[in-house]
Amino acid sequence: MPEYTLKIRRFDPQSGEAAYWDEHSVELPETQSVLDAILKVRDEKDGSLGIRCSCQQAICGSCGVRMNGKPGLACNTHLEEAAKRRHGTGSNPPEESRQAPVITVEPMGNMPVIRDLIVDMDAVHWKKIQRVTPWLINKEPVPEREYIVPHDNMVDVTQTMACIQCGACVSDCLAMEVDPLFAGPAALAKSYRFVGDPRDAQQYERLKDLSEDEHGIYDCTHCFNCIDACPKGVEPMSQIMRLRRIAGSDHHIKDGNNGYRHEHAFVKNIRKNGLLHEADLLPDSYGGKFHPRAVPELFSSLPTAATALARGKMTPKTVLMHPHKAPGEVKRIFDQVDGRDERIELNIYISGEEGDEAHAPHTDIATPLHPESESESA
Amino acid sequence: MKVAYWPGCVSRGFTPELHGAMAKVAPLLDIELIELDRAACCGAGVIAEHNQELADTLNARTFALAQNTDGALMMNICSTCQGAQSECQERLDANTRYRERINQNLSEEGLSYVKDPARPLTNKNFLWLLVEEMGLDALKAKVRRPLTDLKVGPFYGCYIVRPVDRLRIDESHPRDRYMHMVIEALGGTVIDYAGIYKCCGFPIITMNKNASLAQAGRHVGDAIDADADCLVVPCPLCHLNLDLQQPAAAKVVRRELGMPVLHLPQLVGLALGLEPKELGMNKHIVRPTSVIDWSTSVVAGAAAA
Numbered sequence: 024m025p026e027y028t029l030k031i032r033r034f035d036p037q038s039g040e041a042a043y044w045d046e047h048s049v050e051l052p053e054t055q056s057v058l059d060a061i062l063k064v065r066d067e068k069d070g071s072l073g074i075r076c077s078c079q080q081a082i083c084g085s086c087g088v089r090m091n092g093k094p095g096l097a098c099n100t101h102l103e104e105a106a107k108r109r110h111g112t113g114s115n116p117p118e119e120s121r122q123a124p125v126i127t128v129e130p131m132g133n134m135p136v137i138r139d140l141i142v143d144m145d146a147v148h149w150k151k152i153q154r155v156t157p158w159l160i161n162k163e164p165v166p167e168r169e170y171i172v173p174h175d176n177m178v179d180v181t182q183t184m185a186c187i188q189c190g191a192c193v194s195d196c197l198a199m200e201v202d203p204l205f206a207g208p209a210a211l212a213k214s215y216r217f218v219g220d221p222r223d224a225q226q227y228e229r230l231k232d233l234s235e236d237e238h239g240i241y242d243c244t245h246c247f248n249c250i251d252a253c254p255k256g257v258e259p260m261s262q263i264m265r266l267r268r269i270a271g272s273d274h275h276i277k278d279g280n281n282g283y284r285h286e287h288a289f290v291k292n293i294r295k296n297g298l299l300h301e302a303d304l305l306p307d308s309y310g311g312k313f314h315p316r317a318v319p320e321l322f323s324s325l326p327t328a329a330t331a332l333a334r335g336k337m338t339p340k341t342v343l344m345h346p347h348k349a350p351g352e353v354k355r356i357f358d359q360v361d362g363r364d365e366r367i368e369l370n371i372y373i374s375g376e377e378g379d380e381a382h383a384p385h386t387d388i389a390t391p392l393h394p395e396s397e398s399e400s401a
Numbered sequence: 402m403k404v405a406y407w408p409g410c411v412s413r414g415f416t417p418e419l420h421g422a423m424a425k426v427a428p429l430l431d432i433e434l435i436e437l438d439r440a441a442c443c444g445a446g447v448i449a450e451h452n453q454e455l456a457d458t459l460n461a462r463t464f465a466l467a468q469n470t471d472g473a474l475m476m477n478i479c480s481t482c483q484g485a486q487s488e489c490q491e492r493l494d495a496n497t498r499y500r501e502r503i504n505q506n507l508s509e510e511g512l513s514y515v516k517d518p519a520r521p522l523t524n525k526n527f528l529w530l531l532v533e534e535m536g537l538d539a540l541k542a543k544v545r546r547p548l549t550d551l552k553v554g555p556f557y558g559c560y561i562v563r564p565v566d567r568l569r570i571d572e573s574h575p576r577d578r579y580m581h582m583v584i585e586a587l588g589g590t591v592i593d594y595a596g597i598y599k600c601c602g603f604p605i606i607t608m609n610k611n612a613s614l615a616q617a618g619r620h621v622g623d624a625i626d627a628d629a630d631c632l633v634v635p636c637p638l639c640h641l642n643l644d645l646q647q648p649a650a651a652k653v654v655r656r657e658l659g660m661p662v663l664h665l666p667q668l669v670g671l672a673l674g675l676e677p678k679e680l681g682m683n684k685h686i687v688r689p690t691s692v693i694d695w696s697t698s699v700v701a702g703a704a705a706a
Binding site for chain 2: 198347
């Protein structure tokens with residue numbers, strides 16, 4: 024039977040002692056889970072080890088931890104798989120000289136540690152979930168029988184319904200690391216579950232709220248950590264992009280964070296130039312060169328721009344004139360595709376991939392989503 | 402090796418030294434660049450966020466233009482292009498009807514993206530091309546000025562390492578270690594620090610400037626604490642936040658920074674014997690003094706073969 028070295032981060036904030044690493048060697052088949060190994064240590068070697076767990080089959084979402092630097096559920100991560108993971112954070116270099124593979128187990132990040140591997144989900148995760156009104160606000164009048172939801176819309180929200188609230192995405196959210204007030208991936212995915220549900224009466228209000236919040240949908244940096252962290256394929260970041268798409272393209276919510284302006288300035292910029300012209304994009308993202316918001320922003324970036332000009336990094340030529348060779352073709356595509364009333368999306372989570380037997384396609388093509396027309400028909 | 406070359410927008414706009422350095426380095430590596438000068442911006446995720454079909458059409462057009470060249474594959478020098486284009490290609494390849502619809506948008510121009518298992522369109526960042534197509538031994542053989550005693554902190558950013566499934570990072574393709582491997586092949590020392598795989602913060606610079614600069618400042622500070630001489634990035638957008646915005650980031654994190662940030666082709670170029678100025682290193686906001694001092698002392702010490 025293979026042997027693993029479990030290196031567990033121990034910490035009891037009540038004790039006044041610093042955190043430390045505790046090492047135990049565990050013999051278990053490689054297809055047993057990291058949770059099996061943790062429980063073996065607790066049962067046989069040290070009963071004081073703190074771990075929260077329940078179902079042991081990736082349903083309850085209790086045992087979120089970081090294993091070799093990456094977040095996930097301890098109960099559905101094989102020892103073999105965890106041992107192969109490299110230390111993604113860079114803070115724990117792999118100790119290759121050792122005989123037994125090392126698996127470091129740490130509590131999840133971005134949340135305070137209560138003890139050892141147990142973090143305070145109430146203080147961060149649940150607070151943020153509550154922030155997004157995580158229930159359906161039904162449309163009036165209530166129909167005599169059930170609400171009828173179009174099949175495609177129901178399938179569309181199943182991806183976010185798969186969330187088991189384990190907090191793995193919250194653990195490694197890089198926006199939250201610097202902005203603890205950010206609503207975060209789990210809460211925003213939960214928000215999409217209702218924004219994407221045609222029975223909900225407050226799609227606009229939800230999006231308006233999360234667009235105007237300076238720690239809302241426009242605070243996500245596209246780092247993809249939540250997509251890799253999620254054990255259920257929820258892809259919180261993709262849901263955040265859907266929220267932005269509906270807020271901007273369907274409701275035209277002009278938020279105070281420049282999210283809408285930036286997106287539209289970017290699209291306009293590429294339509295016009297074919298390539299990004301940064302010098303135009305910056306003022307336009309703040310509402311145009313003469314917009315009251317743009318003036319202080321542009322002044323504050325003057326020293327940087329002056330240094331860049333002085334170093335020859337930016338010259339008027341590179342900044343203003345990198346002409347595109349096929350401007351007509353690019354414009355035509357923008358006008359043709361962006362000019363349509365219908366907007367389509369292909370979500371591989373729903374459609375599956377061709378030739379992938381394990382995930383047979385449910386639908387043939389992209390799901391057309393018309394939030395406004397849906398709301399009329401519902 | 403002939404490649405269909407997509408330089409992206411920023412390498413020709415705010416970081417012209419990147420495009421310039423690549424042009425200098427390519428012939429030394431026997432790479433012939435066929436520039437896709439009719440292709441458009443990849444959308445950087447922002448166009449996809451606005452309208453997915455629009456972003457997929459623009460990138461399908463770029464792929465079709467690449468397929469019309471005799472390049473062995475398509476190469477980019479921007480992680481953000483790599484990430485945005487990989488995402489579009491994944492959708493185009495996953496569903497025939499969707500691909501046909503996107504190709505219809507291109508038909509007026511006589512273009513079409515073809516999914517051909519016999520000749521799949523491969524789109525690789527320069528970093529991947531170095532390791533997978535050229536090979537580290539071949540790269541090593543071309544080194545004329547080994548980066549001896551240069552302590553380099555790799556900064557991968559996001560788009561080139563995540564999501565791991567889409568980017569096909571696995572044991573046989575440890576793409577999340579390639580920068581480590583290249584630095585070592587060039588004779589340099591890899592510096593391990595907390596920010597290696599974190600986000601530079603650039604995507605939210607116009608939306609939440611403080612959080613964006615706090616990210617950049619934190620990673621640069623961590624690299625300084627780990628005693629790096631410089632950082633190296635595979636993405637010009639990371640370069641904007643880590644170099645162009647570094648003075649502003651220093652104010653947000655309230656510490657002195659001053660860490661030179663090199664584009665990957667610049668680091669390769671130095672080891673191949675090119676001079677810092679030829680590689681546009683004089684154009685950076687943070688003067689790469691430590692690197693230039695290193696290169697002159699190496700030259701003075703006649704270490705260059």
